[in-house]
Amino acid sequence: MATIKDVAKLAGVAVSTASCALNGDNKVKSSTRLKVLEAAKRLNYQKNGFAMDLKRSSTQTIAVILEGFSGPYFSELLKGVQDITSANRYSLIACSSHGDADSTAIRFLKEKRADGVIVMAYNISDELLLESTREGFPIILLNRHLRGDFIFNVTIDDVLGAKTATDYLIQAGHKEIAFISGPANSQASNHRYIGYKESLKANGLKEQPKWVLPGKFTRTSGYKATKTLILQGNLPTAVFYGNDEMAVGGLKAFEESGIKVPDDISIIGFDDIELAEFTNPPLTTIRQPKYEMGTLAAHLMFQALGGGIVTQDYNLPTELIERESCRTFGDQR
Amino acid sequence: MATIKDVAKLAGVAVSTASCALNGDNKVKSSTRLKVLEAAKRLNYQKNGFAMDLKRSSTQTIAVILEGFSGPYFSELLKGVQDITSANRYSLIACSSHGDADSTAIRFLKEKRADGVIVMAYNISDELLLESTREGFPIILLNRHLRGDFIFNVTIDDVLGAKTATDYLIQAGHKEIAFISGPANSQASNHRYIGYKESLKANGLKEQPKWVLPGKFTRTSGYKATKTLILQGNLPTAVFYGNDEMAVGGLKAFEESGIKVPDDISIIGFDDIELAEFTNPPLTTIRQPKYEMGTLAAHLMFQALGGGIVTQDYNLPTELIERESCRTFGDQR
DNA sequence: CTGTTAGCGCCTTCAT
DNA sequence: ATGAAGGCGCTAACAG
Numbered sequence: 001m002a003t004i005k006d007v008a009k010l011a012g013v014a015v016s017t018a019s020c021a022l023n024g025d026n027k028v029k030s031s032t033r034l035k036v037l038e039a040a041k042r043l044n045y046q047k048n049g050f051a052m053d054l055k056r057s058s059t060q061t062i063a064v065i066l067e068g069f070s071g072p073y074f075s076e077l078l079k080g081v082q083d084i085t086s087a088n089r090y091s092l093i094a095c096s097s098h099g100d101a102d103s104t105a106i107r108f109l110k111e112k113r114a115d116g117v118i119v120m121a122y123n124i125s126d127e128l129l130l131e132s133t134r135e136g137f138p139i140i141l142l143n144r145h146l147r148g149d150f151i152f153n154v155t156i157d158d159v160l161g162a163k164t165a166t167d168y169l170i171q172a173g174h175k176e177i178a179f180i181s182g183p184a185n186s187q188a189s190n191h192r193y194i195g196y197k198e199s200l201k202a203n204g205l206k207e208q209p210k211w212v213l214p215g216k217f218t219r220t221s222g223y224k225a226t227k228t229l230i231l232q233g234n235l236p237t238a239v240f241y242g243n244d245e246m247a248v249g250g251l252k253a254f255e256e257s258g259i260k261v262p263d264d265i266s267i268i269g270f271d272d273i274e275l276a277e278f279t280n281p282p283l284t285t286i287r288q289p290k291y292e293m294g295t296l297a298a299h300l301m302f303q304a305l306g307g308g309i310v311t312q313d314y315n316l317p318t319e320l321i322e323r324e325s326c327r328t329f330g331d332q333r
Numbered sequence: 334m335a336t337i338k339d340v341a342k343l344a345g346v347a348v349s350t351a352s353c354a355l356n357g358d359n360k361v362k363s364s365t366r367l368k369v370l371e372a373a374k375r376l377n378y379q380k381n382g383f384a385m386d387l388k389r390s391s392t393q394t395i396a397v398i399l400e401g402f403s404g405p406y407f408s409e410l411l412k413g414v415q416d417i418t419s420a421n422r423y424s425l426i427a428c429s430s431h432g433d434a435d436s437t438a439i440r441f442l443k444e445k446r447a448d449g450v451i452v453m454a455y456n457i458s459d460e461l462l463l464e465s466t467r468e469g470f471p472i473i474l475l476n477r478h479l480r481g482d483f484i485f486n487v488t489i490d491d492v493l494g495a496k497t498a499t500d501y502l503i504q505a506g507h508k509e510i511a512f513i514s515g516p517a518n519s520q521a522s523n524h525r526y527i528g529y530k531e532s533l534k535a536n537g538l539k540e541q542p543k544w545v546l547p548g549k550f551t552r553t554s555g556y557k558a559t560k561t562l563i564l565q566g567n568l569p570t571a572v573f574y575g576n577d578e579m580a581v582g583g584l585k586a587f588e589e590s591g592i593k594v595p596d597d598i599s600i601i602g603f604d605d606i607e608l609a610e611f612t613n614p615p616l617t618t619i620r621q622p623k624y625e626m627g628t629l630a631a632h633l634m635f636q637a638l639g640g641g642i643v644t645q646d647y648n649l650p651t652e653l654i655e656r657e658s659c660r661t662f663g664d665q666r
Numbered sequence: 667c668t669g670t671t672a673g674c675g676c677c678t679t680c681a682t
Numbered sequence: 683a684t685g686a687a688g689g690c691g692c693t694a695a696c697a698g
Contacts, residue, residue: 001390001467003691014669019693029667044467049444050383050392051691054674059383061437069411069427078402082429091437094402094427096415104394104424111382134377136334278611336675347685352677362683384675387690 002043011039022047061091062301063114065105067121068098073273073290074120077142080294081118088302090115097121109139116305118142118297122186138304140297143188145313152300153313154293158188161286161318162195162240163202165268168284168320169238170203172327174266176236178211180225180246186217189242192270196240211236215246222246226253235265238326244269244276244285247325251279266326282323289316335376344372355380394424395634396447398438400454401431406606406623407453410475413627414451421635423448430454442472449634451475455519471637473630476521478646485633486646487626491521494619494651495528495573496535498601501617501653502571503536505660507599509569511544513558513579519550522575525603529573544569548579555579559586568598571659577602577609577618580658584612599659615656622649 008018013032020028021036028036039045053059064081066074078094085092093114097105105124108114109132119129120142133139133150145153169177179196182189193212200207213229215221222241229235230253241247247269254261261267261281269276272287296314303310341351346365353361354369361369372378386392397414399407411427418425426447430438438457441447442465452462453475466472466483478486502510512529515522526545533540546562548554555574562568563586574580580602587594594600594614602609605620629647636643 001469004693005691015691016670016693016695017668020668023693027667032668046443046445046465046467048387048691049440049446050387051674052444052693054381054383054387054676054691055693057674061440063426069408069415075402075407078429082402082431086436089436091440092428093396093437095425096411098415098419103419103422104426107382107394107424110379111385112379113382131377132379134334134379275608275611278608278613280611280613337677338675348676349678349686350684353684356677360683365683381675384690385677387675387692388677390690 002040002045004045004047006043007036007039007045010043011035059113059115060089061093061114062116062118062298063108064092064094064118065097065108065121065124066094067123068096069094073271073288076274076290077120077294080291080296081298082294084295084298084302088298090302097124112137116140116301118301120144122183136305138301140300140304142293142297145187147312150304151312152304152310154297154300154316155187155314156288156293156316156318158191158318159195159198161270161288162192163199164195164318164320165240165270165286166196166199167203169240169266169268169326170199170205172238172266174236174238175205176208176211176238177205178213178229178236178239180213180215180222180239180241180250182215182217182242182246184214189217192242210234215242217243217245219245219249222249223253224249226250230254230257230259235259238266238268241267241269244271244273244283247283247285248275248279251283251325262325262327268326272321276321277323279325281325284323284325285321287319287321289318292316335373335378337378337380339376340369340372340378343376344368392446392448393422394426394447395449395451395631396441397425397427397451398430398441398454398457399427400456401429402427406604406621409607409623410453410627413624413629414631415627417628417631417635421631423635430457445470449473449638451630451634453477455516469638471634473633473637475626475630478520480645483637484645485637485643487630487633487649488520488647489621489626489649489651491524491651492528492531494603494621495525496532497528497651497653498573498603498619499529499532500536502573502599502601502659503532503538505571505599507569507571508538509541509544509571510538511546511562511569511572513546513548513555513572513574513583515548515550515575515579517547522550525575543567548575550576550578552578552582555582556586557582559583563587563590563592568592571599571601574600574602577604577606577616580616580618581608581612584616584658595658595660601659605654609654610656612658614658617656617658618654620652620654622651625649 004018008015018036021033082092095104116138118140130148138150140152142154213225215225269283269285272285276283276285337351341348351369354366415425428437449471451473459479463481471483473485475487546558548558602616602618605618609616609618
């Protein structure tokens with residue numbers, strides 16, 4: 001594993017000269033540079049990036065921590081982040097917090113392997129986050145809220161979005177609306193639940209315990225929750241799924257039971273994942289501005305890195321996307 | 334930015350003692366350890382991972398380089414890689430080669446920021462790859478073949494897969510079959526084209542230049558290619574898309590033109606992306622064993638890292654997934 | 667233009 | 683049990 005020292009020796013110059021030559025500092029005669037480059041090639045020399053970072057005490061990279069690489073919309077979000085990141089000539093790396101929340105993610109959070117991190121994962125504890133903050137190391141939280149120095153939050157208005165969804169159902173004549181939640185430790189899920197309840201209340205409807213079921217934001221959990229909904233008999237006329245993935249699972253469960261969407265039951269999701277427009281029927285849902293969240297998060301990152309005063313909380317609006325999984329107005333039982 | 338030195342000073346011990354205490358070496362009296370830990374907390378001390386890696390000259394992480402984070406089946410593949418990687422107590426980080434093939438990706442390829450790299454991107458040149466190999470730094474290439482020391486290839490049998498697809502169409506009675514290719518620099522695309530031609534030939538059919546159109550493996554390119562296919566009049570009875578993404582684009586183009594799939598035209602894709610079973614009609618396609626490719630790649634990585642002799646080339650089989658986008662046997666014009 | 671020197675933050679013998 | 687010293691590979695003054 002050749003080092004710069006070996007290169008310098010072989011080229012017959014000092015280490016610093018080699019360094020300059022390798023880095024294109026034009027303080028070095030082109031003849032010597034050539035010698036150095038030649039030697040480097042002969043030795044198959046590769047610089048050690050860590051040593052460089054250590055010296056420069058800046059990594060020029062920002063990390064994003066995801067719950068898993070399979071998340072429903074992480075690709076669009078990452079695209080947003082990536083666009084801004086590369087415009088700032090920074091590197092972007094992604095890692096998953098799945099399984100071992102304590103290993104990979106921690107290395108980025110606590111060991112200065114990045115200049116800042118964007119986290120979009122529920123399974124990283126507030127405590128760990130708080131421990132990891134420090135001057136000059138911004139943490140941007142997505143879809144999650146936590147107060148702290150150098151912590152910035154980009155959320156969407158989950159409660160309003162959920163309210164919009166529920167209102168939409170109610171205005172279409174539904175009075176019996178189930179809600180399938182996400183995992184208990186997800187703020188997004190909790191907020192969506194709140195929005196659901198607020199809408200019910202505002203419309204004089206009562207929440208029915210039998211119609212709120214727990215899910216986990218996964219397709220399978222949506223499928224299962226729907227199955228138990230069906231099994232327990234006495235179906236509502238509509239169900240609001242905490243996210244699209246679960247709605248997709250629900251669609252499958254209904255299909256298997258011969259229950260027609262939207263004729264027999266209306267369903268609405270949340271997120272507007274790519275799949276949503278391809279399901280059968282296409283899924284009505286609440287869109288999250290995923291790409292924009294990504295760019296905003298990255299923007300905040302660089303502002304914070306730049307040392308400016310940065311607003312700590314951003315709450316982005318959602319949008320109702322009407323497709324065909326709900327019975328339309330006037331089309332009431 | 335507190336360093337271990339600060340901690341040691343505050344605790345009133347030597348740096349090395351602090352190091353031991355922090356790392357749990359039980360060579361240190363618990364009373365001093367406590368002092369050190371206390372000091373570390375007070376100072377909000379975080380170790381610098383790079384310095385550690387530099388010292389230890391091993392990063393315990395492997396990197397995967399993707400063309401972009403938006404690819405259709407990266408998530409499944411990454412899951413495979415991730416599972417093996419974390420079982421080996423390594424970290425996994427992903428980065429994109431999009432745009433600046435020269436920046437982020439290069440940092441991992443050439444600057445020893447990872448112990449090995451898995452690459453799944455066409456826009457990284459063979460040359461760069463070859464330059465980056467060195468003893469103890471394995472590179473695993475996915476869906477791509479390159480011969481070199483410390484380079485391992487995991488491919489699927491693209492030509493056989495393509496042949497299977499085309500044979501399938503021919504056996505269903507089709508004689509006029511178009512092919513939409515991927516980008517010219519994609520080996521996968523080229524192999525699929527070869528398989529297509531072989532099948533044609535084996536079945537006594539002639540390749541028609543007007544029916545092979547270039548695409549880019551993106552949905553949009555599939556849409557456009559299909560549009561020009563339609564525009565040029567004289568439609569074939571079937572089209573084989575180089576991948577599913579393009580087939581999805583094609584589906585849209587056909588729908589817009591009122592051409593019914595599979596009644597008016599049969600289409601088949603390649604990859605079996607998640608979307609494939611949700612399109613309308615569900616897409617018949619050739620499945621790639623994505624998860625398995627991921628696990629295999631990671632396995633090879635660790636074998637190579639372990640210094641054993643490792644087979645350099647693996648070629649995985651594909652599988653025909655029959656759905657509803659092709660007219661079935663006997664159903665000929 | 668080139669070489670010497672001194673760290674970056676950490677870990678690891680080797681003495682004490 | 684603890685401390686002093688050297689070095690990982692590189693860069694950045696500062697001299698020559």
